[in-house]
Amino acid sequence: MERLKEIINRGVLPGDDICIIEEFMPGIGSFSKNGVVRAAWIGVTAADLNTRTVHVKPVHKFPQLPERNSVVIGVVVLVKDEYAVIKIFEDLKGNRYLNGFTGVLHISQASDTHVKDLYEVIRVGDVVKAKVLNNNPPYNITIREPKLGVVLAFCGNCGSVLRKAGSNMLKCPKCGRMEKRKLSLDYGRV
Ligand SMILES: [Zn+2]
Numbered sequence: 495m496e497r498l499k500e501i502i503n504r505g506v507l508p509g510d511d512i513c514i515i516e517e518f519m520p521g522i523g524s525f526s527k528n529g530v531v532r533a534a535w536i537g538v539t540a541a542d543l544n545t546r547t548v549h550v551k552p553v554h555k556f557p558q559l560p561e562r563n564s565v566v567i568g569v570v571v572l573v574k575d576e577y578a579v580i581k582i583f584e585d586l587k588g589n590r591y592l593n594g595f596t597g598v599l600h601i602s603q604a605s606d607t608h609v610k611d612l613y614e615v616i617r618v619g620d621v622v623k624a625k626v627l628n629n630n631p632p633y634n635i636t637i638r639e640p641k642l643g644v645v646l647a648f649c650g651n652c653g654s655v656l657r658k659a660g661s662n663m664l665k666c667p668k669c670g671r672m673e674k675r676k677l678s679l680d681y682g683r684v
Pocket residue numbers: 649650651652653654666667668669670671
């Protein structure tokens with residue numbers, strides 16, 4: 495029983511030993527290697543005495559899919575004339591989407607003002623804060639609100655982090671290049 499107290503309710507990091515395989519078999523969030531059961535992710539250990547397995551309960555919830563109105567952080571992977579594709583791995587509350595999901599930003603959801611070219615709003619590699627508009631895939635997202643939009647962008651010329659130089663303007667501190675975006679009010683702060 496003393497040994498059980500050492501095994502359970504312990505905060506662990508990926509790779510930390512939990513016990514040996516003769517004590518418990520690896521369950522969700524753990525794995526065994528060379529007879530030692532180790533944590534696969536950050537969490538708190540728990541044991542199931544019936545099945546003699548140990549688990550690591552994740553610290554954050556792991557929702558598999560986003561919900562409408564979730565505010566999420568993603569990276570732009572494709573920009574076309576009418577739409578852009580954003581790969582999303584987490585929301586602002588710290589929930590992670592295990593395999594990530596794809597959000598589609600239509601040009602009509604890109605800005606409050608008329609946009610004639612999506613390349614003046616976002617570019618591949620930008621980090622954006624966006625809101626999910628629906629509950630089922632394909633997920634549509636918006637960046638129209640003032641707090642939504644690009645939160646981090648890199649210079650197309652030299653790759654440096656761009657600095658805010660106006661309401662929707664960025665400037666490279668290294669080479670001086672100016673680039674336009676639809677910026678979040680939180681640009682540089684996420
Ligand atoms: Zn530059």
